[in-house]
Amino acid sequence: MPHVNNTSNKQSENGMSSAVFLRKGALLLGCFLLLCSAGAAISGLDMALSSRIYAAFGDMFPRSSWWLQEILHDAVHRVFIGIVALMVILSVVPPFFRKDTAWQPKLRLFVVSGLLFIGLDLLLKSMTTFPCPWSLEVFGGIKLQPPHYSDMFALGQYGHGHCFPAGHSSSGYFWLGWAFIFAGNRPRWPLYVLASLPLGLVLSVTQLLRGAHFLSHELATMGLAFILFSTLPVLLLKLCTYISFCRAGKKVAA
Numbered sequence: 001m002p003h004v005n006n007t008s009n010k011q012s013e014n015g016m017s018s019a020v021f022l023r024k025g026a027l028l029l030g031c032f033l034l035l036c037s038a039g040a041a042i043s044g045l046d047m048a049l050s051s052r053i054y055a056a057f058g059d060m061f062p063r064s065s066w067w068l069q070e071i072l073h074d075a076v077h078r079v080f081i082g083i084v085a086l087m088v089i090l091s092v093v094p095p096f097f098r099k100d101t102a103w104q105p106k107l108r109l110f111v112v113s114g115l116l117f118i119g120l121d122l123l124l125k126s127m128t129t130f131p132c133p134w135s136l137e138v139f140g141g142i143k144l145q146p147p148h149y150s151d152m153f154a155l156g157q158y159g160h161g162h163c164f165p166a167g168h169s170s171s172g173y174f175w176l177g178w179a180f181i182f183a184g185n186r187p188r189w190p191l192y193v194l195a196s197l198p199l200g201l202v203l204s205v206t207q208l209l210r211g212a213h214f215l216s217h218e219l220a221t222m223g224l225a226f227i228l229f230s231t232l233p234v235l236l237l238k239l240c241t242y243i244s245f246c247r248a249g250k251k252v253a254a
Contacts, residue, residue: 022190023180026230033223037165037216041130041149046214050133053209061134061211072206073168080171087111110181113232114174117225121170128152130164134211146214165220166213172200173225180229200225 040046054061062068091108129151135141147158179192204218 022193023230023234026180026193026226030223030226030228030230033219033226037219037223038149040219041146041214041216046146046216049208049215050139050211054133054139054211061139061209063134063210063212065210068206068210072203073210076203077168077171080174084111084114084174106181109233109236110177112236113177113181113229116232117174117177117228118170120228121165121167121221121224124165125162125167126160127155128161128164129154129158130161130214130217132161132163132212133214135161135163139211163213164217165224166204166207166217167221168207168212169200169203169218170221170225172203173197173222175199176225177229177233181233 087107088111091104091111129147131141131143131146133139133141135143136146137144146161147154151158152164175196176193179196182192200222204213204222207213208215208218
């Protein structure tokens with residue numbers, strides 16, 4: 001019997017160490033994606049790719065395409081809001097049909113982490129100067145050219161761009177949190193992460209085709225998702241532990 005317990009403990013420790021390693025890898029990947037975002041903007045890859053798309057559709061962006069606008073943008077947005085609202089309710093309301101609520105703390109952690117990610121994305125959009133492709137004169141808009149990357153926050157000079165980082169695809173990368181929180185210690189954890197990426201990638205491509213975002217905007221959103229979901233759940237759990245210790249009147253070790 002002790003042998004079984006030792007084996008179980010060893011497997012648990014291996015799972016935890018593997019999760020820590022993979023979280024660190026995800027954090028590094030997120031930082032790399034942010035560097036790629038800066039590179040795409042500074043090197044001119046942003047303009048080159050959007051120019052190709054613009055030319056491919058006859059010197060226009062397919063903004064009013066039924067599939068791109070009605071389905072992959074509007075419908076996905078409405079479904080996302082509905083699902084998140086339902087998860088918020090399920091995370092706080094006691095279940096009626098099952099007494100076991102062990103899944104609720106993880107669901108709450110997922111919802112809070114995801115909403116913080118969305119909130120940070122929207123905050124950055126309100127603080128940055130980069131415009132959308134369709135806002136530029138070369139693509140039929142009114143703005144002459146995007147600011148240099150170093151002027152990202154120069155609102156007094158360039159005004160609000162309301163386009164960086166990408167917003168719509170964040171509702172796709174939101175589900176990365178599911179993999180990090182619900183499958184964090186499972187042997188096939190990387191597969192759960194990969195399975196969470198396709199929706200975000202599809203929405204990123206949708207916005208690129210519509211002229212709603214540059215490549216750098218989408219890379220930045222994906223990078224932020226990896227960085228936040230590889231760190232936020234751990235930080236939130238530590239915060240919850242700290243608060244519970246304080247409420248109990250116990251001294252928390254530094």
